[in-house]
Amino acid sequence: MELPQSNEEDDFLYWKYHPSVRYTVKTGYHYLSKDWGLERSTFLARDQEFVKLIWRLVIQPKWKVFLWRLFHDGIAVKFNLARRGIRVDEVCDHCGVDLEDSQHLFRFCILAKEVWEDSSLTIFHDSPGFNSLKDWIQHYILLFNSEDGKHSNRCALFISSLWGLWKSRNARCFKDDTGSISLVREFIHLAMDDHETFKHQVRPSIVLEVNDLDHPTIPPGYNYGHLGKEKSGFDDFIVEADGSWDKKTTRAGIGWAIKDNHHGFGLDQGGKHGAAALVIQSEAWACLEALKWARAKGRQGILLLSDSLGLLSNLRMDPGKEISIAWLLKEIKEVGASFQRCTILKVQRDQVQKADDIAKKCLVNSSNLL
Structure with a gap:
């Protein structure tokens, strides 16, 4: 689990054995009665x-x-x-x-x-x-x-x-x-x-x-999340973000780039290197830095493209299921709320290829692109 940026954050209870991340008699029973053998699917x-x-x-x-x-x-x-x-x-x-x-x-x-x-x-x-x-x-x-x-x-x-x-x-x-x-x-x-x-x-x-979700048991319509003040529509300012992670060294790189557009936005980009315990941490860090970067440029709205279903799923929960990115999620929501329009959209991997290339370059060279 990453450390919070602020020393004022309070501890909280977390039950990792149920998607709700809260302990109740029901979730405790779910844990005790769950078959820990092969994961079965009722779907053909x-x-x-x-x-x-x-x-x-x-x-x-x-x-x-x-x-x-x-x-x-x-x-x-x-x-x-x-x-x-x-x-x-x-x-x-x-x-x-x-x-x-x-x-x-x-x-x-x-x-x-x-x-x-x-x-x-x-x-x-x-x-x-x-x-x-x-x-x-x-x-x-x-x-x-x-x-x-x-x-x-x-x-x-x-x-x-x-x-x-x-x-x-x-x-x-x-x-x-x-x-x-x-x-x-x-x-x-x-x-x-x-x-x-x-x-x-x-x-x-x-x-x-828009990417098709790989989990047929998730209801459709949950492939994006609105974080800004407005809760509908997509902004014209589109940025892709992605993270890259080396499991052996725990080194990470992140990248973001403005998508090709017809709205006059320059094709600006950025990237950083650092460390992460899990790949989802690098994905969350990439989204956070892309949002901060857009806010620093004075943007009032952003449509952020990510290929991480896990990140989006965690952003939709409160608190998120993945405890390792709890503070990153909190900061993403806070930064996102400062925009008039801010949406994170789940897309196919090839839609964040430029950001992925930047992230890998930052990881390999241990360099920043600012």
């Missing part, structure tokens, strides 16, 4: 690839989370609520016949059947061979994506239809609406309008640089 390879595909779809983040929850049957339909111990009438509010589970709501309810029969997508709600909603949704999204690509309008319409059914169900439950087919059509129309607006707002350069 096909399922993993599908969830990764969700990351690549050019759709709104809320749709990605919605799909992820549908895929895991984590949507709050009445059957799932009852399974969690909540006392509810499990019968569907619309048809009043069957239990409201995910399959019924999105496929087999008379309203869902009407929506799919009315759709231009040629969706078969009772397609043979799909025993679960997960397999049924997976089939159509993979089909549309393979034929149309990640910008598929058919895929967007399919998701917006699922979204419309969900919004209509909530209108019935919480607003005493009838939840008719006309209301579902209205929700689908609004959802597609939002989708078109979203596509025009997202800058193509950023979309193409």
Whole structure:
């Protein structure tokens, strides 16, 4: 663990055996009951690839989370609520016949059947061979994506239809609406309008640089973190940062560089050398120094590109899971909060190649580039 920059920092309790980093009876039980043998995954390879595909779809983040929850049957339909111990009438509010589970709501309810029969997508709600909603949704999204690509309008319409059914169900439950087919059509129309607006707002350069997370169990939409005063959008000032680390000598190098741009920003860069106990320390140090460097230049906003999923995951936790960078994380958040706009974005490794080259040069030559 690195030492804090300030002598005024207080000690804190840390439980390393659970992702929450806090000790409770529940996390203690998790530690005692965990199988310390081979790490098992309940996902099939096909399922993993599908969830990764969700990351690549050019759709709104809320749709990605919605799909992820549908895929895991984590949507709050009445059957799932009852399974969690909540006392509810499990019968569907619309048809009043069957239990409201995910399959019924999105496929087999008379309203869902009407929506799919009315759709231009040629969706078969009772397609043979799909025993679960997960397999049924997976089939159509993979089909549309393979034929149309990640910008598929058919895929967007399919998701917006699922979204419309969900919004209509909530209108019935919480607003005493009838939840008719006309209301579902209205929700689908609004959802597609939002989708078109979203596509025009997202800058193509950023979309193409976003990396798919390697962990299919992480909900989509968590590949960036806003640290600045504004919590939406990306700044035009884009900087890549990366760290390099030698495990044998514990020497480290870091680098940062302004990305090629059409906004008149000079292609400035910088780097330092030092020591680190872990590679994630060098990654965090690189991000911190890049932020300080940008602030010293008077920048009010920055979009910082990093290829470290571990760093971003820790920045999203409070406190972070990785105790070795606790103070670096704290300082990154403090410096980030001083910007009007500050976002750290997870990207592919080749998107930080220039910063990586600088970091390696600083490490090998034990030199700084300022």
